[in-house]
Amino acid sequence: MTIPPAAPDTFHVYDTTLRDGAQQEGMQLTVHDKLRIARYLDQLGVGYIEGGWPGANPNDTAFFAAAAEGQLTLRNATLVAFGATRKAGTFAADDPQVQALLDAKTEVVCIVAKSHDEHVLRALRTTLAENLAMIADTVSHLVAHGRRVFVDAEHFFDGYRANPEYALEVVRTAADAGAEVVVLCDTNGGMLPSWMADVVSAAAQIGVDLGIHCHNDTGCAVANTVAAVEAGVMHVQGTVNEYGERTGNANLVTVIANLQLKYGWPLVPPSALAEATRITHAIAGITNLPLSNRQPYVGSSAFAHKAGLHASAIKVDSNLYQHIDPMLVGNDMRMLVSDMAGRASVQMKGSSLGYDLSNRDLAARITEAVKARELDGYSYESADASFELLLRSEMGLTDEFFEVLAWRVFTTHEVKPEGDSEATVKLRAKGISHILVGEGHGPLNALDVALRGALTPAYPQVDNFELTDFRVRILDQGHGTDAIVRTLIDLTDGERTWTTVGVGTNVIEASWEALYDGYRWGLLKRD
Numbered sequence: 282m283t284i285p286p287a288a289p290d291t292f293h294v295y296d297t298t299l300r301d302g303a304q305q306e307g308m309q310l311t312v313h314d315k316l317r318i319a320r321y322l323d324q325l326g327v328g329y330i331e332g333g334w335p336g337a338n339p340n341d342t343a344f345f346a347a348a349a350e351g352q353l354t355l356r357n358a359t360l361v362a363f364g365a366t367r368k369a370g371t372f373a374a375d376d377p378q379v380q381a382l383l384d385a386k387t388e389v390v391c392i393v394a395k396s397h398d399e400h401v402l403r404a405l406r407t408t409l410a411e412n413l414a415m416i417a418d419t420v421s422h423l424v425a426h427g428r429r430v431f432v433d434a435e436h437f438f439d440g441y442r443a444n445p446e447y448a449l450e451v452v453r454t455a456a457d458a459g460a461e462v463v464v465l466c467d468t469n470g471g472m473l474p475s476w477m478a479d480v481v482s483a484a485a486q487i488g489v490d491l492g493i494h495c496h497n498d499t500g501c502a503v504a505n506t507v508a509a510v511e512a513g514v515m516h517v518q519g520t521v522n523e524y525g526e527r528t529g530n531a532n533l534v535t536v537i538a539n540l541q542l543k544y545g546w547p548l549v550p551p552s553a554l555a556e557a558t559r560i561t562h563a564i565a566g567i568t569n570l571p572l573s574n575r576q577p578y579v580g581s582s583a584f585a586h587k588a589g590l591h592a593s594a595i596k597v598d599s600n601l602y603q604h605i606d607p608m609l610v611g612n613d614m615r616m617l618v619s620d621m622a623g624r625a626s627v628q629m630k631g632s633s634l635g636y637d638l639s640n641r642d643l644a645a646r647i648t649e650a651v652k653a654r655e656l657d658g659y660s661y662e663s664a665d666a667s668f669e670l671l672l673r674s675e676m677g678l679t680d681e682f683f684e685v686l687a688w689r690v691f692t693t694h695e696v697k698p699e700g701d702s703e704a705t706v707k708l709r710a711k712g713i714s715h716i717l718v719g720e721g722h723g724p725l726n727a728l729d730v731a732l733r734g735a736l737t738p739a740y741p742q743v744d745n746f747e748l749t750d751f752r753v754r755i756l757d758q759g760h761g762t763d764a765i766v767r768t769l770i771d772l773t774d775g776e777r778t779w780t781t782v783g784v785g786t787n788v789i790e791a792s793w794e795a796l797y798d799g800y801r802w803g804l805l806k807r808d
Protein backbone atom coordinates (compact mmCIF):
# COMPACT_ATOMS: atom_id res chain seq x y z
CA MET A 282 0.00 0.00 0.00
CA THR A 283 1.37 3.39 -0.92
CA ILE A 284 1.44 6.21 1.62
CA PRO A 285 1.58 9.58 -0.15
CA PRO A 286 4.44 11.84 0.94
CA ALA A 287 3.77 14.05 3.95
CA ALA A 288 1.28 16.87 3.51
CA PRO A 289 2.86 20.22 2.74
CA ASP A 290 3.12 22.58 5.72
CA THR A 291 0.70 24.83 3.88
CA PHE A 292 -2.06 22.17 3.67
CA HIS A 293 -5.50 23.67 4.43
CA VAL A 294 -8.34 22.01 6.32
CA TYR A 295 -11.36 24.14 5.45
CA ASP A 296 -14.75 23.71 7.08
CA THR A 297 -17.94 24.88 5.37
CA THR A 298 -20.50 23.57 7.89
CA LEU A 299 -21.83 27.07 8.56
CA ARG A 300 -22.26 27.86 4.85
CA ASP A 301 -22.66 24.79 2.61
CA GLY A 302 -23.62 22.57 5.56
CA ALA A 303 -26.38 25.04 6.46
CA GLN A 304 -27.80 24.56 2.94
CA GLN A 305 -29.08 21.17 4.19
CA GLU A 306 -32.81 20.62 4.19
CA GLY A 307 -34.12 21.03 7.74
CA MET A 308 -31.19 23.04 9.08
CA GLN A 309 -31.88 26.48 10.47
CA LEU A 310 -29.11 28.11 12.47
CA THR A 311 -29.38 31.25 14.57
CA VAL A 312 -26.43 33.60 15.04
CA HIS A 313 -25.97 32.13 18.50
CA ASP A 314 -25.93 28.58 17.03
CA LYS A 315 -23.34 29.64 14.46
CA LEU A 316 -21.08 31.19 17.08
CA ARG A 317 -21.26 28.04 19.20
CA ILE A 318 -20.57 25.75 16.24
CA ALA A 319 -17.64 27.93 15.14
CA ARG A 320 -16.10 27.55 18.61
CA TYR A 321 -16.42 23.76 18.39
CA LEU A 322 -14.86 23.75 14.90
CA ASP A 323 -12.00 25.78 16.28
CA GLN A 324 -11.50 23.18 19.02
CA LEU A 325 -11.35 20.52 16.31
CA GLY A 326 -8.31 22.30 14.93
CA VAL A 327 -9.52 23.13 11.42
CA GLY A 328 -7.57 25.89 9.66
CA TYR A 329 -10.50 27.77 8.11
CA ILE A 330 -14.15 28.22 9.05
CA GLU A 331 -16.46 29.49 6.32
CA GLY A 332 -19.03 31.38 8.35
CA GLY A 333 -21.71 32.08 5.74
CA TRP A 334 -22.59 34.59 3.04
CA PRO A 335 -22.65 38.15 4.44
CA GLY A 336 -25.29 40.23 2.75
CA ALA A 337 -27.30 37.21 1.56
CA ASN A 338 -29.46 37.18 4.69
CA PRO A 339 -29.60 39.20 7.92
CA ASN A 340 -28.51 36.20 10.00
CA ASP A 341 -25.21 35.73 8.19
CA THR A 342 -24.53 39.46 8.17
CA ALA A 343 -25.18 39.57 11.92
CA PHE A 344 -22.91 36.56 12.46
CA PHE A 345 -19.94 38.32 10.83
CA ALA A 346 -20.75 41.52 12.70
CA ALA A 347 -20.79 39.58 15.98
CA ALA A 348 -17.47 37.95 15.09
CA ALA A 349 -15.94 41.33 14.19
CA GLU A 350 -17.20 42.79 17.49
CA GLY A 351 -15.21 40.17 19.39
CA GLN A 352 -17.93 37.62 20.16
CA LEU A 353 -15.89 34.94 18.39
CA THR A 354 -12.30 34.39 19.46
CA LEU A 355 -10.69 31.67 17.40
CA ARG A 356 -7.46 30.05 18.61
CA ASN A 357 -6.67 27.91 15.58
CA ALA A 358 -8.93 28.81 12.70
CA THR A 359 -9.26 31.77 10.35
CA LEU A 360 -12.80 32.96 9.65
CA VAL A 361 -13.82 33.14 5.98
CA ALA A 362 -16.64 35.12 4.36
CA PHE A 363 -18.26 33.47 1.34
CA GLY A 364 -19.84 35.20 -1.67
CA ALA A 365 -19.93 35.25 -5.45
CA THR A 366 -18.22 37.05 -8.29
CA ARG A 367 -19.73 40.39 -9.20
CA LYS A 368 -22.78 40.59 -11.43
CA ALA A 369 -22.27 40.49 -15.20
CA GLY A 370 -21.87 43.87 -16.86
CA THR A 371 -20.97 45.76 -13.68
CA PHE A 372 -17.81 46.55 -11.68
CA ALA A 373 -16.76 44.70 -8.53
CA ALA A 374 -16.21 48.11 -6.91
CA ASP A 375 -19.92 48.93 -7.42
CA ASP A 376 -21.36 45.53 -6.46
CA PRO A 377 -23.12 45.60 -3.07
CA GLN A 378 -22.64 41.86 -2.66
CA VAL A 379 -18.84 42.25 -3.06
CA GLN A 380 -18.90 45.22 -0.69
CA ALA A 381 -20.70 43.06 1.90
CA LEU A 382 -17.77 40.64 1.70
CA LEU A 383 -15.37 43.46 2.56
CA ASP A 384 -17.69 44.71 5.30
CA ALA A 385 -17.53 41.27 6.92
CA LYS A 386 -13.94 42.19 7.87
CA THR A 387 -12.49 38.71 7.53
CA GLU A 388 -8.89 38.06 6.56
CA VAL A 389 -9.99 35.52 3.93
CA VAL A 390 -12.81 35.69 1.40
CA CYS A 391 -13.97 32.75 -0.71
CA ILE A 392 -15.94 33.48 -3.85
CA VAL A 393 -17.86 31.07 -6.03
CA ALA A 394 -17.20 31.39 -9.76
CA LYS A 395 -18.76 29.59 -12.70
CA SER A 396 -16.37 27.23 -14.51
CA HIS A 397 -18.83 25.29 -16.66
CA ASP A 398 -19.46 27.02 -19.99
CA GLU A 399 -23.10 25.98 -20.14
CA HIS A 400 -23.75 27.51 -16.71
CA VAL A 401 -22.17 30.76 -17.83
CA LEU A 402 -24.28 30.89 -20.97
CA ARG A 403 -27.58 29.60 -19.57
CA ALA A 404 -27.62 30.34 -15.81
CA LEU A 405 -25.62 33.58 -15.75
CA ARG A 406 -26.88 34.49 -19.23
CA THR A 407 -23.59 36.15 -20.12
CA THR A 408 -20.59 35.45 -22.34
CA LEU A 409 -17.66 33.23 -21.51
CA ALA A 410 -15.34 36.25 -21.73
CA GLU A 411 -17.50 38.31 -19.34
CA ASN A 412 -17.46 35.47 -16.78
CA LEU A 413 -13.65 35.53 -16.87
CA ALA A 414 -13.75 39.31 -16.45
CA MET A 415 -16.13 38.92 -13.45
CA ILE A 416 -13.68 36.54 -11.81
CA ALA A 417 -10.59 38.66 -12.50
CA ASP A 418 -12.28 41.90 -11.43
CA THR A 419 -13.74 40.47 -8.22
CA VAL A 420 -10.57 38.68 -7.12
CA SER A 421 -8.29 41.64 -7.84
CA HIS A 422 -10.70 44.05 -6.11
CA LEU A 423 -10.75 41.92 -2.95
CA VAL A 424 -6.97 41.43 -3.04
CA ALA A 425 -6.50 45.18 -3.51
CA HIS A 426 -8.52 45.63 -0.30
CA GLY A 427 -6.12 43.38 1.58
CA ARG A 428 -8.04 40.13 1.50
CA ARG A 429 -6.62 36.67 0.93
CA VAL A 430 -8.91 35.19 -1.71
CA PHE A 431 -9.91 31.59 -2.41
CA VAL A 432 -12.05 30.82 -5.47
CA ASP A 433 -14.56 27.95 -5.54
CA ALA A 434 -14.72 26.86 -9.20
CA GLU A 435 -18.32 25.71 -9.29
CA HIS A 436 -19.19 22.63 -11.44
CA PHE A 437 -15.51 22.32 -12.29
CA PHE A 438 -15.55 18.59 -13.01
CA ASP A 439 -18.68 18.63 -15.19
CA GLY A 440 -17.35 21.79 -16.81
CA TYR A 441 -14.02 20.11 -17.53
CA ARG A 442 -15.81 17.22 -19.21
CA ALA A 443 -17.86 19.61 -21.39
CA ASN A 444 -15.15 22.15 -22.22
CA PRO A 445 -11.76 21.44 -20.62
CA GLU A 446 -10.04 24.50 -22.11
CA TYR A 447 -12.60 26.86 -20.61
CA ALA A 448 -12.66 25.16 -17.19
CA LEU A 449 -8.86 25.41 -17.02
CA GLU A 450 -8.99 29.03 -18.22
CA VAL A 451 -11.19 29.85 -15.20
CA VAL A 452 -8.56 28.38 -12.87
CA ARG A 453 -5.78 30.33 -14.62
CA THR A 454 -7.75 33.60 -14.57
CA ALA A 455 -8.51 33.31 -10.85
CA ALA A 456 -4.89 32.55 -10.00
CA ASP A 457 -3.54 35.33 -12.25
CA ALA A 458 -5.87 37.81 -10.53
CA GLY A 459 -4.41 36.85 -7.15
CA ALA A 460 -6.44 33.93 -5.83
CA GLU A 461 -4.35 32.01 -3.34
CA VAL A 462 -6.20 28.72 -3.88
CA VAL A 463 -8.59 27.62 -6.62
CA VAL A 464 -10.98 25.01 -5.26
CA LEU A 465 -12.26 22.44 -7.76
CA CYS A 466 -15.89 21.80 -6.89
CA ASP A 467 -17.88 18.68 -7.69
CA THR A 468 -21.03 20.73 -7.24
CA ASN A 469 -23.47 18.07 -8.50
CA GLY A 470 -21.59 15.35 -6.63
CA GLY A 471 -21.52 13.01 -9.63
CA MET A 472 -17.84 12.09 -9.69
CA LEU A 473 -16.17 8.76 -8.93
CA PRO A 474 -12.73 8.39 -7.28
CA SER A 475 -11.02 6.95 -10.35
CA TRP A 476 -12.02 10.03 -12.38
CA MET A 477 -10.59 12.55 -9.93
CA ALA A 478 -6.90 12.01 -10.57
CA ASP A 479 -7.01 12.81 -14.30
CA VAL A 480 -8.92 16.05 -13.89
CA VAL A 481 -7.00 17.27 -10.84
CA SER A 482 -3.69 16.42 -12.52
CA ALA A 483 -4.70 18.41 -15.62
CA ALA A 484 -5.57 21.45 -13.49
CA ALA A 485 -2.34 21.04 -11.51
CA GLN A 486 -0.39 21.65 -14.77
CA ILE A 487 -1.38 25.31 -14.43
CA GLY A 488 0.91 25.49 -11.41
CA VAL A 489 -1.52 27.01 -8.88
CA ASP A 490 -2.50 25.78 -5.44
CA LEU A 491 -5.66 23.70 -5.78
CA GLY A 492 -8.40 22.67 -3.37
CA ILE A 493 -11.24 20.15 -3.49
CA HIS A 494 -14.92 20.47 -2.56
CA CYS A 495 -17.04 17.34 -3.00
CA HIS A 496 -20.69 16.49 -2.59
CA ASN A 497 -21.89 13.00 -1.76
CA ASP A 498 -24.41 12.26 -4.51
CA THR A 499 -22.55 9.10 -5.60
CA GLY A 500 -21.76 8.22 -1.98
CA CYS A 501 -18.11 8.98 -2.83
CA ALA A 502 -17.51 12.45 -1.38
CA VAL A 503 -14.84 11.34 1.08
CA ALA A 504 -13.24 8.90 -1.39
CA ASN A 505 -13.23 11.60 -4.08
CA THR A 506 -11.64 14.07 -1.65
CA VAL A 507 -8.90 11.61 -0.72
CA ALA A 508 -8.33 10.81 -4.42
CA ALA A 509 -7.96 14.53 -5.16
CA VAL A 510 -5.50 14.88 -2.29
CA GLU A 511 -3.47 12.01 -3.72
CA ALA A 512 -3.52 13.83 -7.07
CA GLY A 513 -2.02 16.93 -5.48
CA VAL A 514 -4.60 19.33 -3.99
CA MET A 515 -3.40 21.14 -0.86
CA HIS A 516 -6.78 22.29 0.48
CA VAL A 517 -9.75 20.11 1.47
CA GLN A 518 -13.26 21.37 2.09
CA GLY A 519 -16.02 19.53 3.92
CA THR A 520 -18.57 19.72 6.69
CA VAL A 521 -19.04 18.16 10.09
CA ASN A 522 -21.54 15.27 10.11
CA GLU A 523 -21.62 15.52 6.29
CA TYR A 524 -24.23 18.27 6.48
CA GLY A 525 -25.04 19.88 3.14
CA GLU A 526 -27.42 20.15 0.22
CA ARG A 527 -29.12 16.94 -1.00
CA THR A 528 -26.93 14.03 0.19
CA GLY A 529 -24.45 16.32 1.89
CA ASN A 530 -20.82 17.37 1.60
CA ALA A 531 -17.65 15.39 2.20
CA ASN A 532 -17.48 14.50 5.88
CA LEU A 533 -14.56 16.65 7.04
CA VAL A 534 -13.89 14.64 10.20
CA THR A 535 -13.67 11.44 8.16
CA VAL A 536 -11.32 13.14 5.71
CA ILE A 537 -9.11 14.48 8.52
CA ALA A 538 -9.05 11.13 10.34
CA ASN A 539 -8.26 9.24 7.12
CA LEU A 540 -5.38 11.52 6.20
CA GLN A 541 -4.05 11.83 9.74
CA LEU A 542 -4.46 8.26 11.00
CA LYS A 543 -3.86 6.35 7.76
CA TYR A 544 -1.22 8.51 6.07
CA GLY A 545 0.22 10.00 9.23
CA TRP A 546 -0.30 13.59 8.05
CA PRO A 547 -0.34 15.95 11.05
CA LEU A 548 -3.38 18.02 10.06
CA VAL A 549 -4.85 18.77 13.49
CA PRO A 550 -3.33 18.27 16.96
CA PRO A 551 -3.87 14.63 18.08
CA SER A 552 -5.46 15.96 21.27
CA ALA A 553 -8.03 17.80 19.11
CA LEU A 554 -8.75 14.71 17.00
CA ALA A 555 -9.29 12.84 20.25
CA GLU A 556 -12.17 15.26 20.88
CA ALA A 557 -13.81 14.58 17.48
CA THR A 558 -16.57 12.36 18.86
CA ARG A 559 -17.52 14.85 21.57
CA ILE A 560 -17.39 17.79 19.15
CA THR A 561 -19.43 16.20 16.35
CA HIS A 562 -22.10 15.09 18.83
CA ALA A 563 -22.16 18.54 20.42
CA ILE A 564 -22.65 20.15 17.01
CA ALA A 565 -25.46 17.65 16.24
CA GLY A 566 -27.05 18.82 19.48
CA ILE A 567 -27.00 22.41 18.24
CA THR A 568 -28.28 21.66 14.73
CA ASN A 569 -30.87 19.33 16.28
CA LEU A 570 -30.21 16.85 13.46
CA PRO A 571 -29.30 13.47 14.96
CA LEU A 572 -25.88 12.15 14.06
CA SER A 573 -25.99 8.77 12.33
CA ASN A 574 -24.88 5.93 14.63
CA ARG A 575 -23.00 4.54 11.67
CA GLN A 576 -20.96 7.63 10.88
CA PRO A 577 -17.30 6.61 10.42
CA TYR A 578 -15.00 7.20 13.39
CA VAL A 579 -17.46 9.15 15.58
CA GLY A 580 -20.79 7.29 15.33
CA SER A 581 -21.89 5.34 18.40
CA SER A 582 -21.81 2.12 16.32
CA ALA A 583 -18.41 2.87 14.76
CA PHE A 584 -16.69 0.55 17.23
CA ALA A 585 -19.68 -1.56 18.41
CA HIS A 586 -19.31 -5.32 18.01
CA LYS A 587 -22.27 -7.66 17.78
CA ALA A 588 -20.99 -10.92 16.25
CA GLY A 589 -19.82 -13.59 18.68
CA LEU A 590 -16.83 -14.50 16.51
CA HIS A 591 -15.64 -10.89 16.49
CA ALA A 592 -15.89 -10.73 20.27
CA SER A 593 -13.91 -13.94 20.73
CA ALA A 594 -11.01 -12.44 18.74
CA ILE A 595 -11.37 -8.99 20.36
CA LYS A 596 -11.03 -10.68 23.75
CA VAL A 597 -7.51 -11.62 22.67
CA ASP A 598 -6.69 -8.24 21.11
CA SER A 599 -9.16 -5.48 20.26
CA ASN A 600 -7.04 -4.51 17.22
CA LEU A 601 -8.02 -7.78 15.55
CA TYR A 602 -11.45 -6.39 14.65
CA GLN A 603 -10.85 -2.62 14.71
CA HIS A 604 -9.10 -0.50 12.13
CA ILE A 605 -7.88 2.05 14.71
CA ASP A 606 -7.89 2.56 18.46
CA PRO A 607 -11.27 4.33 19.04
CA MET A 608 -9.65 6.59 21.64
CA LEU A 609 -7.72 8.35 18.84
CA VAL A 610 -11.02 9.98 17.82
CA GLY A 611 -12.50 10.05 21.31
CA ASN A 612 -14.83 7.13 20.69
CA ASP A 613 -15.13 3.87 22.61
CA MET A 614 -15.47 0.18 21.86
CA ARG A 615 -18.85 -1.31 22.78
CA MET A 616 -19.79 -4.96 23.04
CA LEU A 617 -23.39 -5.70 22.05
CA VAL A 618 -25.20 -8.63 23.57
CA SER A 619 -27.83 -10.24 21.35
CA ASP A 620 -28.77 -13.57 19.78
CA MET A 621 -25.58 -13.25 17.70
CA ALA A 622 -23.46 -13.21 20.84
CA GLY A 623 -21.15 -15.98 21.89
CA ARG A 624 -19.54 -16.67 25.25
CA ALA A 625 -16.83 -14.08 24.59
CA SER A 626 -19.37 -11.29 23.90
CA VAL A 627 -21.12 -12.04 27.19
CA GLN A 628 -17.85 -12.30 29.11
CA MET A 629 -16.62 -8.95 27.78
CA LYS A 630 -19.95 -7.22 28.30
CA GLY A 631 -20.12 -8.67 31.83
CA SER A 632 -16.60 -7.52 32.53
CA SER A 633 -17.45 -3.97 31.36
CA LEU A 634 -20.34 -4.07 33.89
CA GLY A 635 -18.00 -5.30 36.66
CA TYR A 636 -18.76 -9.07 36.69
CA ASP A 637 -16.26 -11.89 36.45
CA LEU A 638 -17.74 -14.32 33.91
CA SER A 639 -14.53 -16.21 33.23
CA ASN A 640 -16.29 -19.46 34.22
CA ARG A 641 -17.10 -20.94 30.79
CA ASP A 642 -20.25 -22.76 31.97
CA LEU A 643 -21.67 -19.64 33.53
CA ALA A 644 -20.91 -17.55 30.42
CA ALA A 645 -22.46 -20.27 28.22
CA ARG A 646 -25.58 -20.35 30.42
CA ILE A 647 -26.03 -16.59 30.22
CA THR A 648 -25.45 -16.68 26.44
CA GLU A 649 -28.15 -19.35 26.09
CA ALA A 650 -30.54 -17.34 28.28
CA VAL A 651 -29.98 -14.25 26.09
CA LYS A 652 -30.59 -16.24 22.90
CA ALA A 653 -33.77 -17.83 24.30
CA ARG A 654 -35.12 -14.46 25.44
CA GLU A 655 -34.25 -12.81 22.11
CA LEU A 656 -36.19 -15.59 20.37
CA ASP A 657 -39.18 -14.50 22.48
CA GLY A 658 -38.73 -10.92 21.27
CA TYR A 659 -36.44 -9.33 23.86
CA SER A 660 -33.53 -7.25 22.59
CA TYR A 661 -30.54 -6.62 24.82
CA GLU A 662 -28.40 -4.63 22.38
CA SER A 663 -29.36 -1.33 23.94
CA ALA A 664 -31.15 -2.61 27.06
CA ASP A 665 -28.01 -2.91 29.19
CA ALA A 666 -29.94 -2.65 32.45
CA SER A 667 -32.23 -5.58 31.62
CA PHE A 668 -29.18 -7.57 30.51
CA GLU A 669 -27.48 -6.92 33.84
CA LEU A 670 -30.58 -8.07 35.74
CA LEU A 671 -30.74 -11.25 33.62
CA LEU A 672 -27.02 -11.85 34.18
CA ARG A 673 -27.42 -11.40 37.94
CA SER A 674 -30.34 -13.79 38.04
CA GLU A 675 -28.32 -16.45 36.12
CA MET A 676 -25.48 -15.88 38.61
CA GLY A 677 -27.88 -16.51 41.49
CA LEU A 678 -27.60 -12.93 42.76
CA THR A 679 -31.04 -12.06 44.07
CA ASP A 680 -32.13 -8.46 44.33
CA GLU A 681 -35.09 -8.53 46.71
CA PHE A 682 -35.82 -4.83 46.69
CA PHE A 683 -39.52 -5.32 46.37
CA GLU A 684 -42.15 -7.86 45.41
CA VAL A 685 -45.11 -6.82 43.33
CA LEU A 686 -48.29 -8.42 44.68
CA ALA A 687 -50.71 -6.96 42.15
CA TRP A 688 -51.12 -4.17 39.65
CA ARG A 689 -53.87 -2.93 37.37
CA VAL A 690 -54.55 0.09 35.20
CA PHE A 691 -57.49 1.47 33.31
CA THR A 692 -58.02 4.35 30.92
CA THR A 693 -61.19 6.36 30.41
CA HIS A 694 -62.18 8.98 27.89
CA GLU A 695 -62.95 11.35 30.77
CA VAL A 696 -60.67 14.39 30.48
CA LYS A 697 -59.28 15.39 33.89
CA PRO A 698 -56.26 17.60 34.70
CA GLU A 699 -54.62 14.62 36.46
CA GLY A 700 -54.85 12.59 33.26
CA ASP A 701 -57.07 9.97 31.68
CA SER A 702 -55.64 6.85 33.37
CA GLU A 703 -55.63 5.37 36.84
CA ALA A 704 -53.29 2.62 38.10
CA THR A 705 -53.10 0.68 41.35
CA VAL A 706 -49.89 -0.99 42.47
CA LYS A 707 -49.65 -3.24 45.52
CA LEU A 708 -46.18 -4.36 46.61
CA ARG A 709 -44.14 -5.46 49.59
CA ALA A 710 -40.86 -3.66 50.30
CA LYS A 711 -38.64 -4.12 53.35
CA GLY A 712 -41.29 -6.37 54.88
CA ILE A 713 -44.14 -3.83 54.66
CA SER A 714 -46.99 -3.85 52.14
CA HIS A 715 -47.80 -0.65 50.30
CA ILE A 716 -50.68 0.08 47.99
CA LEU A 717 -50.92 3.17 45.89
CA VAL A 718 -53.26 4.58 43.29
CA GLY A 719 -51.68 6.82 40.66
CA GLU A 720 -53.27 8.97 37.99
CA GLY A 721 -51.55 9.95 34.80
CA HIS A 722 -51.72 10.84 31.13
CA GLY A 723 -51.87 7.40 29.58
CA PRO A 724 -51.52 4.02 31.29
CA LEU A 725 -47.70 4.00 31.48
CA ASN A 726 -47.62 7.39 33.19
CA ALA A 727 -50.27 6.23 35.67
CA LEU A 728 -48.33 3.01 36.40
CA ASP A 729 -45.11 4.99 36.82
CA VAL A 730 -46.80 7.35 39.31
CA ALA A 731 -48.32 4.43 41.26
CA LEU A 732 -45.11 2.35 41.34
CA ARG A 733 -43.02 5.31 42.40
CA GLY A 734 -45.54 6.24 45.10
CA ALA A 735 -45.69 2.68 46.47
CA LEU A 736 -41.89 2.45 46.60
CA THR A 737 -41.15 5.88 48.08
CA PRO A 738 -41.75 4.99 51.77
CA ALA A 739 -39.12 2.23 51.57
CA TYR A 740 -36.83 3.82 48.96
CA PRO A 741 -37.11 7.64 48.92
CA GLN A 742 -34.36 7.72 46.25
CA VAL A 743 -36.89 6.65 43.57
CA ASP A 744 -38.16 10.20 43.67
CA ASN A 745 -35.20 11.08 41.42
CA PHE A 746 -36.09 8.47 38.82
CA GLU A 747 -37.54 9.90 35.66
CA LEU A 748 -38.79 8.13 32.55
CA THR A 749 -37.21 9.97 29.60
CA ASP A 750 -38.12 7.88 26.57
CA PHE A 751 -40.40 5.05 25.57
CA ARG A 752 -40.32 3.13 22.30
CA VAL A 753 -42.73 0.45 21.10
CA ARG A 754 -42.21 -1.93 18.21
CA ILE A 755 -44.57 -4.55 16.79
CA LEU A 756 -42.61 -7.80 16.41
CA ASP A 757 -44.81 -10.17 14.39
CA GLN A 758 -45.93 -7.79 11.70
CA GLY A 759 -48.40 -10.30 10.22
CA HIS A 760 -50.75 -9.78 13.16
CA GLY A 761 -52.95 -6.79 13.81
CA THR A 762 -53.65 -5.25 17.17
CA ASP A 763 -52.99 -8.60 18.93
CA ALA A 764 -49.34 -8.62 17.75
CA ILE A 765 -46.46 -9.21 20.16
CA VAL A 766 -44.81 -5.91 21.04
CA ARG A 767 -41.46 -4.95 22.47
CA THR A 768 -41.06 -1.81 24.54
CA LEU A 769 -37.80 -0.10 25.43
CA ILE A 770 -37.79 2.40 28.27
CA ASP A 771 -35.08 4.93 29.17
CA LEU A 772 -34.88 6.14 32.76
CA THR A 773 -32.56 8.58 34.45
CA ASP A 774 -31.72 9.51 38.01
CA GLY A 775 -30.03 12.72 36.92
CA GLU A 776 -26.59 11.10 36.99
CA ARG A 777 -26.98 8.15 34.65
CA THR A 778 -29.43 6.90 32.07
CA TRP A 779 -30.40 3.26 31.68
CA THR A 780 -32.53 1.24 29.27
CA THR A 781 -34.76 -1.74 29.91
CA VAL A 782 -36.87 -3.98 27.71
CA GLY A 783 -40.23 -5.68 28.04
CA VAL A 784 -42.17 -7.98 25.70
CA GLY A 785 -45.78 -9.09 25.58
CA THR A 786 -48.92 -9.44 23.49
CA ASN A 787 -50.24 -6.59 25.56
CA VAL A 788 -48.46 -3.24 25.17
CA ILE A 789 -49.26 -2.34 28.79
CA GLU A 790 -47.85 -5.61 30.09
CA ALA A 791 -44.68 -5.16 28.01
CA SER A 792 -44.34 -1.58 29.27
CA TRP A 793 -44.88 -2.67 32.85
CA GLU A 794 -42.14 -5.29 32.56
CA ALA A 795 -39.68 -2.70 31.25
CA LEU A 796 -40.74 -0.23 33.97
CA TYR A 797 -40.41 -2.88 36.70
CA ASP A 798 -36.87 -3.75 35.46
CA GLY A 799 -36.06 -0.05 35.27
CA TYR A 800 -36.92 0.57 38.95
CA ARG A 801 -35.09 -2.60 40.07
CA TRP A 802 -31.94 -1.62 38.22
CA GLY A 803 -32.15 1.96 39.48
CA LEU A 804 -32.43 0.70 43.07
CA LEU A 805 -29.53 -1.72 42.52
CA LYS A 806 -27.27 1.16 41.53
CA ARG A 807 -28.52 3.67 44.10
CA ASP A 808 -28.61 1.30 47.05
Ligand SMILES: CC(=O)SCCNC(=O)CCNC(=O)[C@H](O)C(C)(C)COP(=O)(O)OP(=O)(O)OC[C@H]1O[C@@H](n2cnc3c(N)ncnc32)[C@H](O)[C@@H]1OP(=O)(O)O
Nearest residue numbers: 334336337338365366367368369393394395404405435468
Ligand atom coordinates in the same frame (compact mmCIF):
# COMPACT_ATOMS: atom_id res chain seq x y z
C1 LIG B 1 -22.86 25.85 -5.41
C2 LIG B 1 -23.28 26.67 -4.22
O1 LIG B 1 -23.80 26.10 -3.32
S1 LIG B 1 -22.90 28.28 -4.14
C3 LIG B 1 -23.74 28.90 -2.75
C4 LIG B 1 -25.20 29.01 -2.97
N1 LIG B 1 -25.83 29.53 -1.79
C5 LIG B 1 -26.95 30.23 -1.81
O2 LIG B 1 -27.52 30.46 -2.85
C6 LIG B 1 -27.51 30.65 -0.50
C7 LIG B 1 -27.58 32.18 -0.38
N2 LIG B 1 -28.23 32.78 -1.52
C8 LIG B 1 -29.13 33.81 -1.41
O3 LIG B 1 -29.47 34.24 -0.32
C9 LIG B 1 -29.62 34.44 -2.67
O4 LIG B 1 -29.64 33.49 -3.73
C10 LIG B 1 -28.71 35.66 -3.08
C11 LIG B 1 -28.88 36.74 -2.01
C12 LIG B 1 -27.24 35.26 -3.16
C13 LIG B 1 -29.12 36.20 -4.42
O5 LIG B 1 -30.50 36.42 -4.38
P1 LIG B 1 -31.24 37.17 -5.58
O6 LIG B 1 -30.54 38.45 -5.85
O7 LIG B 1 -32.67 37.23 -5.21
O8 LIG B 1 -30.99 36.26 -6.86
P2 LIG B 1 -31.31 34.75 -7.18
O9 LIG B 1 -30.96 33.88 -6.03
O10 LIG B 1 -32.67 34.56 -7.73
O11 LIG B 1 -30.31 34.51 -8.38
C14 LIG B 1 -28.92 34.58 -8.22
C15 LIG B 1 -28.33 35.63 -9.15
O12 LIG B 1 -26.91 35.53 -9.03
C16 LIG B 1 -26.33 35.18 -10.29
N3 LIG B 1 -25.21 34.31 -10.02
C17 LIG B 1 -25.21 32.99 -9.75
N4 LIG B 1 -23.95 32.58 -9.59
C18 LIG B 1 -23.15 33.66 -9.73
C19 LIG B 1 -21.76 33.85 -9.70
N5 LIG B 1 -20.94 32.84 -9.43
N6 LIG B 1 -21.29 35.09 -9.90
C20 LIG B 1 -22.13 36.11 -10.14
N7 LIG B 1 -23.45 36.00 -10.20
C21 LIG B 1 -23.95 34.77 -10.00
C22 LIG B 1 -27.47 34.50 -11.05
O13 LIG B 1 -27.27 34.56 -12.45
C23 LIG B 1 -28.64 35.37 -10.63
O14 LIG B 1 -28.55 36.58 -11.31
P3 LIG B 1 -29.83 37.47 -11.74
O15 LIG B 1 -30.29 38.12 -10.48
O16 LIG B 1 -29.28 38.43 -12.70
O17 LIG B 1 -30.83 36.53 -12.29
Ligand SMILES: CC(=O)C(=O)O
Nearest residue numbers: 301393433435466468
Ligand atom coordinates in the same frame (compact mmCIF):
# COMPACT_ATOMS: atom_id res chain seq x y z
C1 LIG C 1 -19.26 26.22 -4.00
C2 LIG C 1 -20.07 25.06 -3.69
O1 LIG C 1 -20.64 24.98 -2.63
C3 LIG C 1 -20.20 24.02 -4.69
O2 LIG C 1 -19.77 24.21 -5.82
O3 LIG C 1 -20.76 22.97 -4.35
